[in-house]
Amino acid sequence: MNTVPNGLGPSLKIIERIVCEVYLSCLPQLNTPTPECNKHFCSLASPGRRALILLAPLLSLRLVASSWNTAFKNFQHSTRAAFFSAVEDGVYYPHAWHINTRVRKAVLLARYRVFRTIDSEAGNRGVYLAYDFGGAEGCAEALEVVVKAWVTDSDFECQREIAAYSVLGGAKPCRGVPVPRTTGAQHDPVCDVHALVLPKLGPTLEDLRELLPDKQFDARMVLTVGIQMIERYRDIHARGIIHNGIKPANICLSPRGSADPPDVLYAIDFGLSTILDMASESPLPSGQRVDAVGNRRFMSVFAHHGIGQSQRDDLESLAYLLSYLFHGSLPWDTPGGPNARGSSRSRSRTATTQTEQHQPQVWRIKIATQPSVLFRHMDACYVDFWRDVKALAYAEVPDYDRMRARFMARLQEHEPSDVPVDWWDISEKSKQ
Structure with a gap:
């Protein structure tokens, strides 16, 4: 790179002005729709492939002298070198720290x-x-x-x-x-x-539920969710991870156009997960109370009491989820209560809102709810699944294959043709 002594070169402000003018002369080409690209999501600080070609005259100015390179860098991060095209309209965030x-x-x-x-x-x-x-x-x-x-x-x-x-x-x-x-x-x-x-994955089960006429899954759909999530937790637990985050908004359809079968579901959001000590032959929960993590609507009873979570807790939460998808609500849902929308996310055992103080404690209702009530009008296999889960000790490895086989047998009774549930097809038909 050539250099020009400060005393001989033009002032930096004049150079920055020239750089700005060259940049503005390039903008019409960048913002003109073409068959290849009608939008630009890059910026002068991080130009994309086509932008690099169109900005070649501007970028070449950096080779003139060190003062020109300095002027380019100053302009590159200024407000005048804004994004090439807007991708959000009417969005305003007033707090710089947010x-x-x-x-x-x-x-x-x-x-x-x-x-x-x-x-x-x-x-x-x-x-x-x-x-x-x-x-x-x-x-x-x-x-x-x-x-x-x-x-x-x-x-x-x-x-x-x-x-x-x-x-x-x-x-x-x-x-x-x-x-x-x-x-x-x-x-x-x-x-x-x-x-x-x-x-980016497909829509969540909560998105799909909102599209359904009664906002309820039918028996075949619920069984498929149960089978998929038992498989998912079998593999996740085998690696020592406890999800602690099951809810309809944390289960997604596979990406459109992927090689996955149409019934495959994805588990997401591991921000509240925990890792089990897989090396211990007889793992035990912590002797001290831990912070309650998870969604209060679906978390296990032990989680409400700050007892360390393991495989049994994920499966108990899955049982609550299956009941919710079939009925559209849970016995402890109260209008206007903290669980009305099912989106609460708790990490603290001390956080209690004024609304919650006037509501029955969720864990008490969960304990008092019989499986015949929780799974009313549902297949008997759910009650069997529930009893197996509640009989598990801390960190005991569940018999995932037997649980899955029980749901599979009932699913085949509902759909003898063995045609898997196509979630995307259900989503598109529900939109129409």
Whole structure:
């Protein structure tokens, strides 16, 4: 790179002005729709493939002299060098510290452009949809991905999520669990967040439930969910991971166009998961009370009392989920109560809202609810499943194959043709 003494070269402000003018002259080409690409999700700081070609005159100015390179860098991160095209309209985040604002400050990890918030909690963590323009075709073939972001990597859920995916997505990835596109939670210095990028899956069971006429699954669908989740937990538990996060919003359809059979479901969200001590021959729960983790609507009775969770707790939560999908509600659901929407996420045994103080304690209702009530109008195989689960000791390995075979036999009675449930077909027909 050539250099020009400061005393002989033009002032830096004049050079920056020239750089800006050249950039503005390139914008019409960048924003003009073409057969290959009619949108751009990149920025001047992280240009995509086509943008690099169209910005060649601007980028070549960096080779003139060191002062020109300095001017380019100053302009590159200025507000004038904004994104090439907007992907969100009318979105305003006034707080610079909030996670929603941070992830939109720039292109994440130089290739992911956030365009929609799925969920954000307390401003320090969130889940987002983003465009990935880091492929060979850049913005022309930008894929949608899911980004989980945290303000700090010491966040409880960040550490649990990374630990779980490092085990489940090893050399032989666990079927029905998404494989992260990044190694761990990578730090983006511009946005100042730690981001984990995951593939975008299909709709959740909660999304599908909302489309159904009565918001209830039929017997065949519930049996399929039971079979799939028993398989999923068999594989997850075999690697020493306890999910602690089952709910309809944490079970997804397989990605459209994937090689998975049409009935395959994915388990997501391992931010509340725990790792069992698989080396111990006789593992025991902690002698001290632990924080209650999970969704109060579906968590096990032991979890409510702060007893360490194991395989039996995931399966107990699965039993509650199956009852919920069939009936559309659970016996402890109360109008306007803390579980009315089923989206509460608890990590503290001391957090009690004013509304909860006037509601019966959920764990008391769970204990008092007989299986004949919980599984009313459902097949007898659910009561048998329930009794097997409640008979398990802490960390005892369940007989997953027998549980699955029981559901499979009942499913074949409902559908002798052995045609698997096509979740995407149900979703499309429900929309119509």
